[in-house]
Amino acid sequence: EIVLTQSPATLSLSPGERATLSCRASQSVGSYLAWYQQKPGQAPRLLIYDAYKRATGIPDRFSGSGSGTDFTLTISGLEPEDFAVYYCQHRSNWPNTFGQGTRLEIK
Amino acid sequence: EVQVVESGGGLVQPGESLRLSCAASGFIVSTYWMTWVRQAPGKGLEWVANLNGDGSVVNYVDSVKGRFTISRDDARNLLYLQMNSLRAEDTAVYYCARAREAIDVWGQGTTVTVSS
Numbered sequence: 001e002i003v004l005t006q007s008p009a010t011l012s013l014s015p016g017e018r019a020t021l022s023c024r025a026s027q028s029v030g031s032y033l034a035w036y037q038q039k040p041g042q043a044p045r046l047l048i049y050d051a052y053k054r055a056t057g058i059p060d061r062f063s064g065s066g067s068g069t070d071f072t073l074t075i076s077g078l079e080p081e082d083f084a085v086y087y088c089q090h091r092s093n094w095p096n097t098f099g100q101g102t103r104l105e106i107k
Numbered sequence: 108e109v110q111v112v113e114s115g116g117g118l119v120q121p122g123e124s125l126r127l128s129c130a131a132s133g134f135i136v137s138t139y140w141m142t143w144v145r146q147a148p149g150k151g152l153e154w155v156a157n158l159n160g161d162g163s164v165v166n167y168v169d170s171v172k173g174r175f176t177i178s179r180d181d182a183r184n185l186l187y188l189q190m191n192s193l194r195a196e197d198t199a200v201y202y203c204a205r206a207r208e209a210i211d212v213w214g215q216g217t218t219v220t221v222s223s
Contacts, residue, residue, distance in 0.1 A: 044202075
């Protein structure tokens with residue numbers, strides 16, 4: 001099973017700042033990595049798939065990069081609605097695991 | 108509108124069974140990978156099971172193998188998760204979802220609580 005490790009566990013930033021979230025895989029997942037945002041009491045929402053492709057309707061302040069084992073989700077110019085928990089997930093093989101999440105909180 | 112709506116969650120005792128249903132609209136379930144993902148209280152996401160479009164590939168996470176069964180009713184455009192021999196650690200919100208390159212459609216979730 002491929003383990004995805006997200007860092008940091010919690011990120012405290014202010015609106016307008018830039019957020020950089022990391023996801024590291026225990027072995028290569030190629031470009032088969034997605035990012036999701038989850039707010040309290042809601043289902044996750046797809047942000048990025050295949051490492052860098054934005055999902056439909058996702059603002060361009062969200063961007064993804066990386067390949068192999070190291071991936072980054074960048075949110076440039078944080079909006080109040082961006083404070084949430086973010087998960088990465090791979091589809092390289094079964095089981096398609098998720099990272100443990102990064103909580104992005106308002107500083 | 109493309110959406111999925113889960114039902115069937117509830118409170119059961121350890122060892123009992125439950126069947127979750129997922130009604131899809133706006134798309135045909137038999138043309139996509141369909142999946143169940145769960146989230147224990149205060150925890151992260153766990154991919155439980157998935158089923159491919161033609162029904163030839165089924166995957167389960169190790170912790171539910173032999174106890175859970177994912178299936179589909181193509182005529183009614185429904186996805187199911189039959190859960191037997193439930194354990195306390197199966198307590199979670201269960202999401203039905205459509206998967207393509209990633210999970211692009213999520214339901215609102217249905218809560219399963221296993222407790223005596």
